[in-house]
Amino acid sequence: MFKKYSTLVFFMLSGFIAHAQVANRYDIIIDELMADPTPQISLPNNEWIELRNTSSTAFNLLGWRIGDATGQSGTMPSYNLLPDSFVIVCTASAVAAMSAYGPAISVTSFPSLDNTGDVIYLRSPQNRIIHAVSYTDTWYQNELKKDGGWTLEMIDTKNPCSGFTNWKAGTDIKGGTPGKKNGVDAVNADATGPQLLRAYATDSVSISLVFDEPLDSLKAATAANYSISDGIGIPLSAMAVSPTFDKVTLRLNTPLLRKKVYTITVSAVTDCKGNIISTKNKARVGLSEIADSLSIVINEILFNPKSNGTDYVEIYNRSNKIIDLKQMFIANRNTAGVISNIKQLSADNYLLFPQDFVVITEDPAVVKRDFITQNMDAFVTAASMPSFNDDEGDVIILNAQGNITDELKYDEKWHFKLIDNREGVALERIDYNAPTQQESNWHSAATSVGYGTPTYKNSQYRFDLQVQGEITVTPEIMSPDNDGLDDFATIDYSFPSPGYMANITIFDANGRAVRYLQRNALCGIKGNFRWDGLGEKFQKIPIGIYVIYTEVFNLDGKKKQFKNTIVLARRN
Numbered sequence: 001m002f003k004k005y006s007t008l009v010f011f012m013l014s015g016f017i018a019h020a021q022v023a024n025r026y027d028i029i030i031d032e033l034m035a036d037p038t039p040q041i042s043l044p045n046n047e048w049i050e051l052r053n054t055s056s057t058a059f060n061l062l063g064w065r066i067g068d069a070t071g072q073s074g075t076m077p078s079y080n081l082l083p084d085s086f087v088i089v090c091t092a093s094a095v096a097a098m099s100a101y102g103p104a105i106s107v108t109s110f111p112s113l114d115n116t117g118d119v120i121y122l123r124s125p126q127n128r129i130i131h132a133v134s135y136t137d138t139w140y141q142n143e144l145k146k147d148g149g150w151t152l153e154m155i156d157t158k159n160p161c162s163g164f165t166n167w168k169a170g171t172d173i174k175g176g177t178p179g180k181k182n183g184v185d186a187v188n189a190d191a192t193g194p195q196l197l198r199a200y201a202t203d204s205v206s207i208s209l210v211f212d213e214p215l216d217s218l219k220a221a222t223a224a225n226y227s228i229s230d231g232i233g234i235p236l237s238a239m240a241v242s243p244t245f246d247k248v249t250l251r252l253n254t255p256l257l258r259k260k261v262y263t264i265t266v267s268a269v270t271d272c273k274g275n276i277i278s279t280k281n282k283a284r285v286g287l288s289e290i291a292d293s294l295s296i297v298i299n300e301i302l303f304n305p306k307s308n309g310t311d312y313v314e315i316y317n318r319s320n321k322i323i324d325l326k327q328m329f330i331a332n333r334n335t336a337g338v339i340s341n342i343k344q345l346s347a348d349n350y351l352l353f354p355q356d357f358v359v360i361t362e363d364p365a366v367v368k369r370d371f372i373t374q375n376m377d378a379f380v381t382a383a384s385m386p387s388f389n390d391d392e393g394d395v396i397i398l399n400a401q402g403n404i405t406d407e408l409k410y411d412e413k414w415h416f417k418l419i420d421n422r423e424g425v426a427l428e429r430i431d432y433n434a435p436t437q438q439e440s441n442w443h444s445a446a447t448s449v450g451y452g453t454p455t456y457k458n459s460q461y462r463f464d465l466q467v468q469g470e471i472t473v474t475p476e477i478m479s480p481d482n483d484g485l486d487d488f489a490t491i492d493y494s495f496p497s498p499g500y501m502a503n504i505t506i507f508d509a510n511g512r513a514v515r516y517l518q519r520n521a522l523c524g525i526k527g528n529f530r531w532d533g534l535g536e537k538f539q540k541i542p543i544g545i546y547v548i549y550t551e552v553f554n555l556d557g558k559k560k561q562f563k564n565t566i567v568l569a570r571r572n
Helices: 002-020 093-098 365-368
Strands: 026-036 047-054 065-068 086-090 105-106 117-123 129-136 153-155 165-169 194-204 206-211 227-228 237-241 247-251 262-266 282-285 296-301 312-317 327-335 339-344 357-361 380-383 392-398 404-411 425-430 440-446 470-472 489-493 500-508 515-522 526-531 542-555 559-567
Touching: 026 117, 026 129, 086 093, 093 105, 153 425, 194 262, 206 262, 227 247, 296 392, 296 404, 339 392, 357 365, 365 380, 470 542, 470 559, 489 542, 500 526, 515 526
Parallel strands: 086 105, 194 282, 357 380
Antiparallel strands: 026 047, 026 153, 047 086, 065 117, 117 129, 153 165, 194 206, 206 247, 227 262, 237 247, 262 282, 296 312, 296 425, 312 357, 327 339, 327 392, 392 404, 425 440, 470 489, 489 526, 500 515, 500 542, 542 559
C-alpha cells in the first residue's frame, strides 16, 4: 500500500512541478503546421499545429494559448508535455481524427491558418510569446505541395528563429508527420547574422525597422545600437515588436524633415542564436507623401510571359517625393472602360525613394529566374495582380485617394516588328519624361539583356540631351468664359537658337490627356502658344488643376521636357 501511495504522490508532484515551471522563449516550439489540408493526401482534412518541447523540462500546457493576427484561442487543457515530445493542437471536432497519429488536445477559437501566409504564435500563461512563425506559401519550396494537402515542417528544431531557410514541405507519403519527428529533420544550423530589409516612418518621430529574422529582444531594445544620419543621431528608445520580434520600433528625439532621405545604421543587434548583424545593416528612411499625377510612372511591363513565367510591372519614381507603396494600387479597365480589379501594391510598408525602380509581381522568384536583376530587394510581392492580356490591355497606377498617377494602354504591336516570338519579352519605356501613352516612347527590351530589365535602367532608355531654354505659362488661374479676363493661357518659350520643334499636351489631374495642343510645331527663338481652356473636341472641360506638358527637340537630337501647372476656373 505504501508503494501505491508513493506512486500516486509522485505523479501528483510531477504534475505540480510541470505546471509551476515558467517557460523561456523557444522551450516549446511550433515545429509543424497544416495550413491547407485540401486536396487531402492522406491525413485528416483538418487544420492543426504541432508543438515540440525542445527543453529538458516538462511543462503543463494548462492556460497556454495559440493565436494569429486576428486573435487568439481559448486556453489549452491540462496536459504535461514532456521533454523531446510532441502534441497536436486542433479544434475539438478534429481531436478524434488527429489522435490516431499522436497525443492531441483542443482549444476553442482555433485560429484559421491562411493558405498563403499567416503569423501563428504560442503564448504562455505568463503572457509571454514563447514561439512565433510568420510563414508564407513560398516556405513549401515546392510548387505542387503548396497547393494543399501537405504540412510545413521545421528542418532543424535547434534553429527555431530562422524562417524560410529552415522550413519546407513535408516529405512523408501521408503529407506530414503529426505526433512524431519531422520527415525533413536535419541539421541546419544558423551561422548568419540578421539583415535589415527596410525601414519606414510612421510619423515624424517614429521609425519601424524590418529584419529578415527574429532578433534577440534585449539587444534589439538597446537604443545605442541604432544611429540615424543628418543630425538625428541615437534614438530616444527602441523596442522589438512581438510576436515575431523581427521588427523594431524607434522613437526619435528630433523629428524627421519632409522630402529628406535619412540613413539608419544598425550595430551589435543579434538574432536568437547570437549571430551579430554585419554587412546588410543600413536602410534609407523618410517621411512619405501622397503621389500625384506622374510622380510615379509605368516604366516596364511584361504582359505576355513565358508559359511558366509571370507578369510584372516596373514603376519608377520620377518625383522628389518619398512614396509608400502600401498607399498605392494597381488596376486595369473592364470592357466598358471602367477602372476595375484594383489591387494594393504592397500589403506592407515599402518606401519608393526618388529616382528608384521597383517591380510589382505575384512571384518575384520566377522573375529573378527568368531575367537578370541588379537589385534583388527591389521587388514587391503582390497578393494578386489584375489580369493583363497578351495582346492589349490597360495598366493603371492609383494613389491612396483613388486618383490616377499614371496609365498605359499597351498593344503587342508596339513590340519590335522583327521579333517572331513575343513571349517573355518586356516592353520598356524609352524616356521617363515623355508621355506614357506615346507609342514611340516604348520599345521591346534588348536581346542583349535577355528581353527585360526588371529593377534597373531600361536597355532602351534614352538620355536627354538637354535644351537650354525655358517655358513659362501665364496666368496661374485661367477662366475661359469670354469676359476679357484671363480667358486663355499663354505658353511662352525662349531658346538660344531657332529650329526647335514643340509638342504640347494638356493633362488633367488624373494624368489623362485632354488636349493635344501642338504637334511638331516649329519654334523661333522666342514666341508663344495659346490654350483656350477647351478639350480635344473643343468642348468645355471640368474646372480643376491641369498640367501643360511641353516637349521640345531639334534635328540634332537635343530635347527637353517642361511641366507647368495651371488652374482652370469659371466665373459664371
